[in-house]
Every structure is written in structure tokens, then in C-alpha cells.
Amino acid sequence: MPEGPSIVILKEALQLFKEHKILKVEGNSKIDQMRLLHQQVLDIKSWGKHLLICFDDFTVKFHLLMFGSYTVNSKKDRVPRLSLTFANGYVNFYSCSVTLLEGYVDTLYDFTSDVMNENWDEKKALAKLKKMPERLICDALLDQDVFAGVGNIIKNETLYRVGIHPQSKVGNIAAKKLKEIIVEARNYSFDFLKWRKEFVLKKHYLIYNKKLCLKCNSKITRANTGTKNRRSFFCEQCQKLY
DNA sequence: TATAATGTTTGAAC
């Protein structure tokens, strides 16, 4: 469910509630639910893996973490974390993190660091990478301050596409190559979005969960890498270690 | 059926 492109799909699914008033709030979330009641939704946005329901002086942030889910105009057989009812339908969120942030959304988020956002800024991403020469690229790609929205699947697929070993040190990668990674992280994220919408994401994996390299037919290495210790799939032949 | 997985925050331990 929860890498950036999936949250874009969620955001799009909720646009019908924009400018509508909340008629009912339910769920086991500990946030001050009454704060939302009778309020008008001004906007519904996403930033990386965050879904943001925006009101004039506060913002409700949803993070689906690993297992979160949602339904629109239908319900699951368990208590939702939060349920919002409008005149034209309702949305339920399950097993996710919900936080109420004070202030209007644009004062809280920098959308230039969201790979899915129209204001994504490659140059800022490059500048941030240059400040972390000791980090491994597998960790840097998962850093939400640099690549908001990139998750473990996007990380692996991006690195395979650009031919870079996940355990390469950022400082050892030439700026030109870093730019390629930055461009491809966004490119692949949009491919992910398109394929996810068509329910064909998995069949387009080139490396994630694969056994053999599609380019050279050698065995794909699977290992937990970086300080984040997340699963990496890579081809020792086709992905250069810097 | 047991396991592992698209993620992040928290707080204990050092």
C-alpha cells in the first residue's frame, strides 16, 4: 500500500470530499475528533507517504505505515482508526497513524522534497545528497527529507535501472550519476503510479523479489543493507559499487 | 501455518 504513488492514488480517491463539510467523525484514533466535526475540508493533498486533509488552521496527517488501508463508501469488519462522513459519502481509515497538526498545510510542508509533487526540486535533492557523503545510497534514497515518497520497492527498482549498487557511498558517486538517480527516482515513481492504477505493478518489477538478473541472467543478491537495514535486491554484475 | 513484508515513532539503554 504505502509508498508515495499509492498515497497519490488515495489523494485522488478523496477529491470528491474537497470543500465538503464533515457531518460525522468516528473511530479509535486518539486525536481530538471533535475538532473535525462540522469543519469544511479546504484541500486534500499528499506529501511523500503522508495524506493531508487540510482545514483553515489545522491539518490532519495520515500515515499508512506498513499495513494501513482505507475504504470509500464501504467498510471493513473492524473498527476504523478514523471515519469521516460527508453529505456525498464517507471514508474509513484502518490501522494507520493519524496526527493533528496545528497550522495551515503550506506552512508545515515543503513540497519541493516530494518526488511525486509538481514542485519537486532536483537541485535541492542533489544539494542534500552532497551533504551526506558517508551515507550509503540505499539509505539516502529512503531518507524522507531528501526523497519524500520513496520506499523500499522504488529504492530497489531505481538503483537497478541506473546500474548502481545499493551499498555505494554517496560521496563516491559522481554528481552526474547522482543526478541520474534523482531523475530516475521520480521517473520510476510515476511508472509505479501508472502500473499500480492498472493493478499490474508486480509484473513490472525488474529486480524486487526476483531471482535472476534480466540483463545478464546471473543470480540476484538479496541482503539487508545500510543503517536502515532494509532489504535490497541487486545484481553484482550490472550494478556498480562506488 | 509460520513467516516476512511497501514504515515510522518511541523510549530504554548505553
Add this chain to the structure above:
DNA sequence: AGTTCAAACATTAT
């Protein structure tokens, strides 16, 4: 006081 790391949360496909 700063860093590190395990625990917690929670669902579903294999």
C-alpha cells in the same frame, strides 16, 4: 546529552 536499537503498531500474501 547524544546515539543506537529493539519494541511497538498491525495486516495480509505466500
